Amino acid sequence: MNFSSIKNASPIFFYFISIGAFVIANAIRNINITLYYALLIIGLVFFFLGLMRRIKQRQK
16 A cells, blocks of 8 residues: 555644544544544544654654
């Protein structure tokens, strides 16, 4: 697989995905608790990916 589009993505892209995951997780919290926790973890992962990308861009 070629992940060049993800490798070249800006930090704001990762932040938007994390916000979307947090919003969807909050909407389904009472419906499916397993999916709620999965989306929380996905949101955290994408937030930290965006944070790491931002730190790397500032060092260059």
